[in-house]
Amino acid sequence: MTALLEIDDVKKSFGGLRALDGATFSVEEGSIAALIGPNGSGKTTLFNVMTGYAQVDSGDIRFRGRSITSAGPDRVFALGIGRTFQLTRIFARMTVLENMLVATQRHEGWLRSVFRAAGSPSERERAFELLEFVGIAGLSSLPAGNLSYGQRKLLELAYVLVADPEVILLDEPAGGVNPSLINHIIDRIREVNRAGKTLIVVEHDMQFVMDLCERVTVLDQGRVLTTGSPDEVRSNPAVLDAYLGGDDEEEDDEVGAAVLET
Amino acid sequence: MIPSRTALGVLGGLVALAILVGFPLAFSNPTTTTIAFFVLIFMIATTAWNAFSGLSGYIALGHAVFFGSGAYALAIGAEKLHLSGGWSVFALVPVSGVVAGVIAVPFGLVALRTRRHTFVVITIAIFFIFQLLAFNLGITGGSSGLQTPTPLWTAVGYNQRFYYVAAAILVLTVAMACGIRYSRFGLQLLAIRDDEDRARGLGVRTRRVKLLAFVASAIPTGMAGGVYAYFLGQIFPQFAFDPLFDISIALMAFFGGLGTLTGPLLGALVLESLQQEFTLNFSAGSLYLIVYGALFLVVILLLPRGVVPTLSSLAPRVREQIRRRAEVPPPPDQARDVA
Amino acid sequence: MGSAYAKAVVDGILTGGVYALMAAGLTLIFGVMDIINIAQGIMVILGAYLSYSLSVHFGMDLFATLIITIPALFVVGVAVEWFFMRRLADRDRTAMSILVTYAVAILIEGGITQVYGVSYLQLHASYVDTSVHIFGFYLPYIYLYGFALAIVLLGALYAVLYLTRFGQSLRAALQDRRAAELIGIDVDRVRTITFGIGIAVTAAGGMVFGATNSFNPNSGYDLISRLLTIVILGGLGSIGGALVAALFMLVLEDVVAVAWSPVWSTLVFFAVLVVVLTVRPEGLFGRAATRAQ
Numbered sequence: 001m002t003a004l005l006e007i008d009d010v011k012k013s014f015g016g017l018r019a020l021d022g023a024t025f026s027v028e029e030g031s032i033a034a035l036i037g038p039n040g041s042g043k044t045t046l047f048n049v050m051t052g053y054a055q056v057d058s059g060d061i062r063f064r065g066r067s068i069t070s071a072g073p074d075r076v077f078a079l080g081i082g083r084t085f086q087l088t089r090i091f092a093r094m095t096v097l098e099n100m101l102v103a104t105q106r107h108e109g110w111l112r113s114v115f116r117a118a119g120s121p122s123e124r125e126r127a128f129e130l131l132e133f134v135g136i137a138g139l140s141s142l143p144a145g146n147l148s149y150g151q152r153k154l155l156e157l158a159y160v161l162v163a164d165p166e167v168i169l170l171d172e173p174a175g176g177v178n179p180s181l182i183n184h185i186i187d188r189i190r191e192v193n194r195a196g197k198t199l200i201v202v203e204h205d206m207q208f209v210m211d212l213c214e215r216v217t218v219l220d221q222g223r224v225l226t227t228g229s230p231d232e233v234r235s236n237p238a239v240l241d242a243y244l245g246g247d248d249e250e251e252d253d254e255v256g257a258a259v260l261e262t
Numbered sequence: 263m264i265p266s267r268t269a270l271g272v273l274g275g276l277v278a279l280a281i282l283v284g285f286p287l288a289f290s291n292p293t294t295t296t297i298a299f300f301v302l303i304f305m306i307a308t309t310a311w312n313a314f315s316g317l318s319g320y321i322a323l324g325h326a327v328f329f330g331s332g333a334y335a336l337a338i339g340a341e342k343l344h345l346s347g348g349w350s351v352f353a354l355v356p357v358s359g360v361v362a363g364v365i366a367v368p369f370g371l372v373a374l375r376t377r378r379h380t381f382v383v384i385t386i387a388i389f390f391i392f393q394l395l396a397f398n399l400g401i402t403g404g405s406s407g408l409q410t411p412t413p414l415w416t417a418v419g420y421n422q423r424f425y426y427v428a429a430a431i432l433v434l435t436v437a438m439a440c441g442i443r444y445s446r447f448g449l450q451l452l453a454i455r456d457d458e459d460r461a462r463g464l465g466v467r468t469r470r471v472k473l474l475a476f477v478a479s480a481i482p483t484g485m486a487g488g489v490y491a492y493f494l495g496q497i498f499p500q501f502a503f504d505p506l507f508d509i510s511i512a513l514m515a516f517f518g519g520l521g522t523l524t525g526p527l528l529g530a531l532v533l534e535s536l537q538q539e540f541t542l543n544f545s546a547g548s549l550y551l552i553v554y555g556a557l558f559l560v561v562i563l564l565l566p567r568g569v570v571p572t573l574s575s576l577a578p579r580v581r582e583q584i585r586r587r588a589e590v591p592p593p594p595d596q597a598r599d600v601a
Numbered sequence: 602m603g604s605a606y607a608k609a610v611v612d613g614i615l616t617g618g619v620y621a622l623m624a625a626g627l628t629l630i631f632g633v634m635d636i637i638n639i640a641q642g643i644m645v646i647l648g649a650y651l652s653y654s655l656s657v658h659f660g661m662d663l664f665a666t667l668i669i670t671i672p673a674l675f676v677v678g679v680a681v682e683w684f685f686m687r688r689l690a691d692r693d694r695t696a697m698s699i700l701v702t703y704a705v706a707i708l709i710e711g712g713i714t715q716v717y718g719v720s721y722l723q724l725h726a727s728y729v730d731t732s733v734h735i736f737g738f739y740l741p742y743i744y745l746y747g748f749a750l751a752i753v754l755l756g757a758l759y760a761v762l763y764l765t766r767f768g769q770s771l772r773a774a775l776q777d778r779r780a781a782e783l784i785g786i787d788v789d790r791v792r793t794i795t796f797g798i799g800i801a802v803t804a805a806g807g808m809v810f811g812a813t814n815s816f817n818p819n820s821g822y823d824l825i826s827r828l829l830t831i832v833i834l835g836g837l838g839s840i841g842g843a844l845v846a847a848l849f850m851l852v853l854e855d856v857v858a859v860a861w862s863p864v865w866s867t868l869v870f871f872a873v874l875v876v877v878l879t880v881r882p883e884g885l886f887g888r889a890a891t892r893a894q
Binding site: 051052053072073074076077078083085089090091092093094098101102103116117118119159163 | 444445446447448449450452453455456457459460461462463464465466467
């Protein structure tokens with residue numbers, strides 16, 4: 001059975017820097033997969049090439065068996081792959097509701113949009129539904145730029161859901177968020193998965209990853225180090241090495257275990 | 263009880279419309295109506311410009327291309343059709359608009375491929391290309407320019423007719439701008455302004471949206487140019503294609519409030535009246551260059567959001583004050599004791 | 602006929618050198634500050650007018666006027682940066698800088714017109730009015746001297762950039778502003794001085810321009826469009842690119858003037874600018890602008 005999403009020997013360099021050096025892994029439909037790795041291992045770059053914000057130098061990316069390697073962000077979006085951004089990218093000067101409405105017009109003919117009101121009643125309803133789902137419905141008429149960081153993360157989650165994508169790539173959904181909010185986010189993500197969506201999560205927060213994800217892929221220096229269940233990965237010495245740079249073995253094991261415990 | 267914003271808006275609109283229609287009847291002095299005419303021309307151009315640049319964030323400094331093309335289109339058209347002065351020439355005004363719109367397509371296709379800052383530069387470059395062409399092509403009469411037919415109307419009647427034609431175009435332009443702003447199309451433009459790549463990633467067809475807005479903004483500008491040319495009776499390349507025109511409408515839009523609906527109208531009203539008064543009372547000279555430059559700097563650096571947004575963000579505060587005063591009026595004798 | 606083309610090429614190279622100097626200032630300003638200085642053109646004209654006043658009213662030799670005009674324009678540059686450019690927010694910085702510098706340019710144009718009026722002027726000196734006879738045509742000495750001046754100043758610029766500590770800071774800020782700040786470089790000071798230098802070179806360019814062309818306050822528009830073409834062609838931020846582009850464009854323009862007509866030769870600049878921007882928005886040598894504007 002082909003996996004839903006396949007990344008095949010992808011390479012990408014920026015100038016002299018090898019961000020991705022032959023990364024290969026796959027994601028099964030309906031799963032929640034995690035992508036972890038030390039800083040600079042290429043996680044966000046991988047997301048960028050998967051969603052068309054950057055182009056690979058070589059390698060292939062397949063969605064349901066069809067190659068999407070050269071697709072731009074709009075095509076990737078149209079195919080049903082959504083993503084959030086690590087540093088939230090929202091439309092700061094528009095209200096929260098307007099932000100949501102921008103995302104609702106995936107299937108619109110572009111010329112018709114001139115004669116359409118900003119949001120039809122059903123679209124507004126759906127937007128509010130999603131805002132309630134993530135928990136920020138009360139902020140709908142505020143300019144999005146006024147939201148706190150955590151609230152922005154929730155907004156990002158809401159509008160990646162608007163277009164009802166099949167696959168959602170979450171880039172550090174818990175990054176910089178108030179600990180009390182993190183459980184809420186984990187909960188919402190589980191809920192989304194229960195609705196049948198496939199999720200790929202990039203995260204630094206190990207507890208988050210261990211709690212939430214079924215399969216963990218570890219990236220190091222642009223290459224996949226290993227893939228496995230959270231427990232398998234946690235106890236893999238190579239993974240500890242990757243995070244710590246591997247000098248003194250014993251100390252590394254203790255410290256590394258501590259790092260992965262947090 | 264403070265009325266809702268929409269109610270206020272509609273009321274304001276009706277009042278403005280009444281003033282617009284009644285003005286030349288109340289003030290029929292030709293000098294005044296001439297100034298009013300020019301104000302209307304700039305209101306049209308600024309509103310149209312703002313509908314594109316204000317909403318998308320792409321600052322175009324080449325709209326004089328549309329203004330000048332519209333002007334020349336009318337002049338050339340009147341000549342080829344052997345029109346003599348009168349109402350018939352006004353029929354060419356929509357043609358001016360169409361010509362400008364047609365020019366906007368290749369212009370936009372070329373210019374909108376670039377990033378925001380190179381976009382500005384490319385609009386400037388294309389503007390100068392057009393100015394050069396106007397100076398050197400035969401059909402445009404070169405540096406001696408072209409003439410437009412002279413209608414045989416009285417001074418008062420002349421101005422009134424032109425005023426109402428311009429007013430009609432203004433109403434249409436404002437309606438267009440309003441329609442764009444409150445439609446899904448407007449939302450897409452605003453999204454492009456705030457984060458174009460993200461908008462694209464969410465499915466907005468950014469290139470088409472930008473091009474459509476660009477062309478839409480060109481049409482009223484072209485019509486304004488046509489009416490302007492007919493009013494003056496004569497056009498020269500350096501005035502039909504005047505870099506100061508571009509700076510002026512940008513300044514007016516910034517002054518009033520980029521991206522708002524009333525901002526361009528306010529900006530054109532204030533700044534164009536000022537400029538006209540200026541040229542009447544002082545010899546035109548170079549003084550107004552200095553004033554424009556200085557004014558632009560002041561507006562951009564000190565009032566970056568423009569007058570209308572600054573005022574409307576004060577409005578909630580003012581309402582708060584009113585509410586507070588209404589709730590707790592201080593007893594008269596206590597106020598006297600607290601020295 | 603052949604000698605007309607030969608003259609065009611030589612003219613182009615010699616004036617190209619001078620344009621390269623002025624464009625270097627413009628490209629440096631962009632590279633360090635993300636600012637497109639539309640006022641660069643009118644600054645050149647300002648330099649020309651200053652040299653004019655000094656030479657006519659004080660009888661100074663044109664090259665001697667540079668002793669005053671170069672520092673004067675440096676100060677003007679610093680003042681403009683300090684009063685206006687500093688206040689630009691980071692958002693949409695480059696696009697806003699175009700508006701602000703356009704406004705400054707208009708302001709200066711107005712000021713110049715007030716003082717000098719609109720009639721055309723030209724700088725005169727013995728070496729402007731006399732020519733040397735080479736390759737079968739006559740070449741005013743000023744072209745050669747001007748070119749030499751440009752080379753000397755460009756050389757000085759390179760020396761500053763690569764041999765001084767300030768130059769090091771400047772190049773660091775050029776490469777990566779954030780990293781430069783982290784190392785402790787006073788980026789604000791670097792910016793101000795860079796802007797000053799960028800304007801100061803226009804003084805030299807202005808003197809030579811004024812001696813080889815008749816000019817009036819309106820001449821700024823033509824100039825800035827050429828400088829912009831050169832800078833964008835050569836790549837925003839690249840001085841070497843500006844040099845190559847300047848030589849190329851000036852030779853091209855002069856050849857077109859001979860082959861076709863002088864009127865359309867100006868069109869060449871704008872047309873090339875539009876074509877290049879359409880095909881390769883980042884110029885031919887420039888760093889692919891990965892910065893968000």
